Every structure is written in structure tokens, then in C-alpha cells.
Amino acid sequence: MAGHVPLSYGSRKTVKKAAEEPLFIRVFLTVVAFIFLFLFLVLPLAAIFIKAFEQGIHVYLAAITEPDALAAIKLTLLVVLLTVPVNALFGIAAAWAITKFDFKGKSLLTTIIDLPFAVSPVIAGLVFVLLFSTHGLFGDLLFANDIKIIFAIPGIVIATLFVTLPFVARELIPLMQSQGSSEEEASLTLGAGGWKTFWLVTLPNIKWGLLYGIILCNARTVGEFGAVSVVSGHIRGLTNTMPLHIEILYNEYQFSAAFAVASLMSILAIVTLIFKNMIEWKANQHG
Amino acid sequence: MKNKQVLSKFLISMATTAVILAGCGNSKAGNESEENESEENAASSSKESVELLNVSYDPTRELYEEFNKEFAAHWKKETGQNVTIQQSHGGSGKQGRAVIDGLEADVVTLALAGDIDEVAKAGLTAEDWQTRLDDNSTPYTSTIVFLVRKGNPKHIKDWGDLAKKGVSVITPNPKTSGGARWNYLAAWAYGDKKFSGDEKKIKTFVGDIYKNVEVLDSGARGATTTFVERGIGDVLIAWENEAFLSLNELGKDQFEIVVPSISILAEPPVAVVDKVAKKKGTEKVAEAYLEYLYSKKGQEIAAENYYRPRDKEVLAKYADQFPKINLVTIDDDFGGWKTAQEKHFNDGGTFDEIYQPK
Numbered sequence: 001m002a003g004h005v006p007l008s009y010g011s012r013k014t015v016k017k018a019a020e021e022p023l024f025i026r027v028f029l030t031v032v033a034f035i036f037l038f039l040f041l042v043l044p045l046a047a048i049f050i051k052a053f054e055q056g057i058h059v060y061l062a063a064i065t066e067p068d069a070l071a072a073i074k075l076t077l078l079v080v081l082l083t084v085p086v087n088a089l090f091g092i093a094a095a096w097a098i099t100k101f102d103f104k105g106k107s108l109l110t111t112i113i114d115l116p117f118a119v120s121p122v123i124a125g126l127v128f129v130l131l132f133s134t135h136g137l138f139g140d141l142l143f144a145n146d147i148k149i150i151f152a153i154p155g156i157v158i159a160t161l162f163v164t165l166p167f168v169a170r171e172l173i174p175l176m177q178s179q180g181s182s183e184e185e186a187s188l189t190l191g192a193g194g195w196k197t198f199w200l201v202t203l204p205n206i207k208w209g210l211l212y213g214i215i216l217c218n219a220r221t222v223g224e225f226g227a228v229s230v231v232s233g234h235i236r237g238l239t240n241t242m243p244l245h246i247e248i249l250y251n252e253y254q255f256s257a258a259f260a261v262a263s264l265m266s267i268l269a270i271v272t273l274i275f276k277n278m279i280e281w282k283a284n285q286h287g
Numbered sequence: 288m289k290n291k292q293v294l295s296k297f298l299i300s301m302a303t304t305a306v307i308l309a310g311c312g313n314s315k316a317g318n319e320s321e322e323n324e325s326e327e328n329a330a331s332s333s334k335e336s337v338e339l340l341n342v343s344y345d346p347t348r349e350l351y352e353e354f355n356k357e358f359a360a361h362w363k364k365e366t367g368q369n370v371t372i373q374q375s376h377g378g379s380g381k382q383g384r385a386v387i388d389g390l391e392a393d394v395v396t397l398a399l400a401g402d403i404d405e406v407a408k409a410g411l412t413a414e415d416w417q418t419r420l421d422d423n424s425t426p427y428t429s430t431i432v433f434l435v436r437k438g439n440p441k442h443i444k445d446w447g448d449l450a451k452k453g454v455s456v457i458t459p460n461p462k463t464s465g466g467a468r469w470n471y472l473a474a475w476a477y478g479d480k481k482f483s484g485d486e487k488k489i490k491t492f493v494g495d496i497y498k499n500v501e502v503l504d505s506g507a508r509g510a511t512t513t514f515v516e517r518g519i520g521d522v523l524i525a526w527e528n529e530a531f532l533s534l535n536e537l538g539k540d541q542f543e544i545v546v547p548s549i550s551i552l553a554e555p556p557v558a559v560v561d562k563v564a565k566k567k568g569t570e571k572v573a574e575a576y577l578e579y580l581y582s583k584k585g586q587e588i589a590a591e592n593y594y595r596p597r598d599k600e601v602l603a604k605y606a607d608q609f610p611k612i613n614l615v616t617i618d619d620d621f622g623g624w625k626t627a628q629e630k631h632f633n634d635g636g637t638f639d640e641i642y643q644p645k
Contacts, residue, residue: 133388
């Protein structure tokens with residue numbers, strides 16, 4: 001769940017080597033991979049759509065246009081709009097600092113960025129409950145000033161920010177490390193300023209990796225359940241994101257409705273996947 | 288080169304959006320606190336609309352969905368004020384915890400008094416909350432029954448059958464679920480009567496039942512889903528209202544309700560969360576909301592959702608629906624929730640003694 005493979009530029013040599021293996025091994029491995037993918041990915045995904053349309057298109061449409069569902073969709077999109085840009089900017093800044101400069105505490109920063117991957121999302125949620133609950137560190141201050149953080153939208157955004165923090169940075173760091181800083185140095189020697197160097201040299205070099213990181217960050221933001229569940233308070237039509245809404249519908253025996261909203265999320269995921277592949281393809285063309 | 292321009296434009300626009308959104312967020316937060324301030328100022332005078340948050344336990348979803356509509360209409364007629372009631376549902380203990388942590392509930396309607404006691408202990412409501420409304424502040428009651436598969440293939444008639452070998456039982460975890468604690472105590476009450484108070488034998492008996500438990504879910508609704516949807520187990524120990532609901536929602540041709548010879552009078556109480564209501568200026572409407580549960584209309588809605596109404600007339604009207612069961616009570620037979628909680632469910636209590644996870 002937490003780990004991911006950085007954008008790779010598949011090299012031709014390894015492909016050639018694999019092709020030299022005996023035929024039956026190649027066929028065997030391919031078949032195993034496909035059966036596994038079918039059983040664990042395609043089949044469950046298909047089940048979602050079958051269940052969603054079980055009671056007809058009307059039930060489906062009613063489920064995704066019902067006020068609580070719309071509120072959940074809106075909230076999820078709001079969280080995406082707030083979280084993804086912030087983490088993209090943070091990711092660029094962090095990767096830039098780590099790969100282009102030498103400073104004390106660099107390895108510490110690299111480690112800390114990975115922290116959200118190592119910590120369970122539930123713990124991430126509980127941390128913010130500890131900080132912002134009525135009996136938490138800032139509890140009295142918040143209550144006195146009537147500021148709501150947990151069990152309200154700010155808490156959901158903060159928890160999501162925490163969980164999705166590493167995605168962009170983790171994507172950019174290896175890429176920028178492999179590129180080194182020679183191009184930037186050349187640009188600076190030729191008289192370009194720092195800002196100009198960033199826009200004209202660094203950014204074009206990392207653009208596909210950046211977009212890839214943003215897409216991963218976006219996917220996780222939409223789907224995050226654990227951390228958000230802890231800080232949400234589960235108020236219908238107010239603090240339920242799409243994954244939480246699905247759980248509620250399921251527990252209310254509204255199975256078709258639950259899977260209708262789930263199918264909406266799956267479509268979102270598939271679209272994200274298509275984007276991801278397009279970007280990988282583009283990156284390969286350019287790289 | 289063209290690509291570079293496109294990308295930098297994209298990034299600039301993204302950064303701008305982020306800044307604007309951050310600004311929006313702030314101004315929104317500002318507006319909200321202003322709104323709250325004006326709400327506070329206007330609390331004494333009449334406002335056009337008011338919002339309540341009812342934090343409740345798992346199986347009351349359908350009950351309050353219906354009741355909230357009815358109360359909103361009633362309140363509008365009485366005062367001309369629009370009231371919107373928001374709902375939050377989950378395991379009773381978990382919900383109480385959330386309220387203590389700052390979930391701003393105007394009213395709590397939980398599965399057992401112990402969970403509201405915790406809310407009171409945190410200073411959010413008066414210690415004597417349970418005396419403020421009639422009938423121990425419980426406008427409706429329920430009890431614990433069995434749900435079995437159609438035709439009752441394992442011939443489950445009473446608590447004794449649950450302890451038999453080869454019977455698979457589904458009940459939630461008493462540590463996290465309010466309903467599960469009622470289940471446990473009902474089984475205990477049967478053992479108490481059968482072995483005339485011999486605690487060692489009662490423990491063995493209840494232990495035998497829990498040896499048969501295949502899945503220990505964290506909440507009542509989760510346990511129902513396990514039994515009904517996933518098809519696990521021969522018998523579900525459930526709230527009476529939950530059992531009826533499963534029957535109606537998922538098919539009378541699949542399940543049957545079995546009423547045991549003895550069960551427990553489960554009292555899920557309600558209370559206004561004083562500290563929050565005072566801050567939000569919603570005390571009056573919150574109190575009226577809970578009192579309306581005791582009205583004829585409120586009692587009817589409870590009965591229609593398979594909760595046993597307190598009102599004698601309404602109960603008589605729905606008498607066919609609720610079989611007569613020999614019911615023990617928490618106060619008479621277990622010395623109240625505090626004693627029961629300490630003896631049975633706290634760490635090292637009887638539940639820990641008899642239950643060993645497989």
C-alpha cells in the first residue's frame with residue numbers, strides 16, 4: 001500500500017535477454033501473471049460494476065445523485081484541490097533542496113519525508129486527534145476560539161496532506177539525482193539566474209516525473225480511508241468523503257448504492273491509470 | 288521549447304490555484320467563525336434556522352432518519368424555525384469517544400448508559416443526566432433475540448443450544464460494541480438462572496458459547512453483515528430491532544427470529560450534551576428533540592422501527608410485533624452499569640477470563 005515503484009525508463013537490453021529464455025518458461029510465466037491479475041484485479045473490479053448495476057440504471061443514478069453522495073463527492077474533490085497542489089509544491093521544493101544542494105541534516109530530511117509511508121494511516125489520524133481534540137495539546141485554545149479542526153473539513157485535509165506527503169518528492173528525488181546538477185551549473189555559468197535556470201532547465205527535465213508523482217498523489221488522496229475515517233466524525237452530508245460514504249451505504253444494506261459510488265471511484269482510478277500510462281509513454285519518447 | 292512553455296504555464300496556473308485556494312480556505316474559515324459568533328449572539332432570540340448533530344450508535348440509522356423528518360416538521364409548526372438534524376453513526380463506545388474528543392454533538396443517543404457516563408465524566412454533560420428525562424432517559428427499549436437461518440436447521444431454541452458443540456455463533460466484541468455487552472449479559476442471566484447463581488458453572492457455560500463464536504466483529508451492524516451477507520454462522524445474537532430489520536431488508540424467506548426463554552431489557556439512553564449545546568445556543572431545541580421521542584408520534588416511529596415503546600398505549604397497539612419475554616434488568620440483576628462494566632468487561636473481567644481468541 002505504501003510503497004511504489006519510481007518511474008522507470010525500460011531499457012532494451014534486458015528485454016532482449018529475457019527473449020532468449022526457453023519458450024515454455026516465457027509462456028508459463030506470462031500465463032501465471034495473467035491468471036493472477038485476472039483473479040485479483042480484473043474479477044473484483046468487474047464484480048463492483050456488476051453489483052452496482054444489479055438493480056438497474058435508475059438505482060445507480062439515484063445513488064450517485066443523492067444529496068449525501070453528492071456532498072461526499074464534492075468534499076473529496078475539495079480535498080484533492082487543496083492537498084495535491086500543496087504536496088506538489090512541497091515535493092518540488094524538497095527534491096530540489098535534496099538533490100541540488102549539500103547541507104547539514106540532508107539525510108534526516110530524506111528520511112522524514114518517508115515517514116508517512118512507514119506510519120499506518122490510522123496512527124496518522126490518531127496523531128491529529130491527540131493534537132486537536134478537546135483534550136489534546138491545543139484543545140482548550142481551539143474550543144475557546146470555536147475553531148474546529150478534527151471532525152471537520154480542516155482535519156480531513158490535514159490528515160490527507162500527511163498521508164500523501166511523500167508521493168511527489170519520492171518520485172522526483174531519484175530522477176533528479178540521476179540527472180545530477182551539471183546542466184544547472186552550465187546554465188548558471190552561461191549567466192542565467194537561479195529562477196530562470198529552474199524554469200528553463202530543471203523543470204523541463206523533471207516534468208514527466210512530476211506529473212507522475214502528482215497522479216499518484218491524486219489517486220491516494222481520493223482513496224484515503226484510514227486516516228480520514230479517524231478524524232472525520234462521520235457526519236452525513238458534511239464530513240464523509242467518498243470512501244467513508246461507501247462504507248456507510250454498505251452498512252445500511254444499500255449494497256447497490258454502495259457499489260454505485262464505488263464504481264464511480266473505480267472509474268476515477270481507471271482514468272488516472274490511463275493518464276499514468278500516457279505519461280509513461282511520453283516520458284519514454286522524450287527520454 | 289513549446290513543451291516547456293506549456294508546462295511552465297501549467298505549473299504557474301497550478302501554483303496560482305493553490306494560492307487562491309489557500310486564500311479561499313482562510314476566508315472560508317473566517318466566515319465560519321463569524322457565522323458562529325453571530326449564531327451565539329442570536330442564540331437567545333429566535334433564529335431562522337438551526338442545526339443539531341445527533342451522535343448515535345449503529346442500528347438507529349433508520350429510526351432517526353424517520354424521526355428527524357417528523358421532528359423538523361413539528362418544530363417548524365411550533366416555532367417557525369427550520370431545524371436540520373445531522374446524524375453520525377458507529378459503534379457506541381467509539382461514538383462516545385469521538386464526542387469526548389471534540390465531535391460537537393448536541394445530543395447523544397447511545398447503546399448504553401455507560402457510554403454516556405463517560406461523556407459526563409469528561410465534563411460535557413451533567414453527572415445526573417439519566418434523571419433528567421423519564422424512564423432512565425430511555426424513550427424506547429429493546430432486547431436481545433436470536434436470528435437463525437430459515438427452517439432453523441440447528442434447532443436453536445434457547446441459550447443452552449448456543450453452547451452445544453458444532454453450533455457456530457456470531458456476536459460482536461463486548462469490548463467495543465454496546466449491543467455485544469447486552470448479548471453477553473443476557474447469556475449470563477440465563478446461566479445465572481439455570482445454575483442458580485453458581486458462578487463457576489455460569490462462566491463455563493458462557494465460555495462454551497463464546498468458544499462457538501466464529502467471528503467477533505467490532506460493532507452490531509458489522510456482525511449482522513457477517514451473518515446475513517457473508518453467510519457465516521448458524522445463529523446471530525442480535526438486537527431485536529436489528530433482527531427485524533434484517534428480516535425485512537433482506538428477506539423473510541431466508542431467516543427466522545427465535546425468542547429465548549430469558550433475555551435482558553436493553554435500555555439505550557439519550558442525553559443533551561450541555562457544554563456543546565450551550566456553546567451553540569441549541570439547548571432548547573436539543574431538549575425538545577429528545578422530549579419529542581416520548582410523544583405519541585415519537586413512540587409510534589420507535590415501534591415502527593422495532594424498538595419497544597415506553598408508552599403503554601402505543602405498546603399495546605404494536606403488541607403482536609413484540610413477543611412477551613421474561614426480561615431481567617441491568618439495575619436489578621447486575622447492580623447497574625458501573626458494577627456490570629467493572630465485573631465483566633473491564634480488563635481482567637469475566638469476559639477476559641472466559642474468552643480466548645482462537
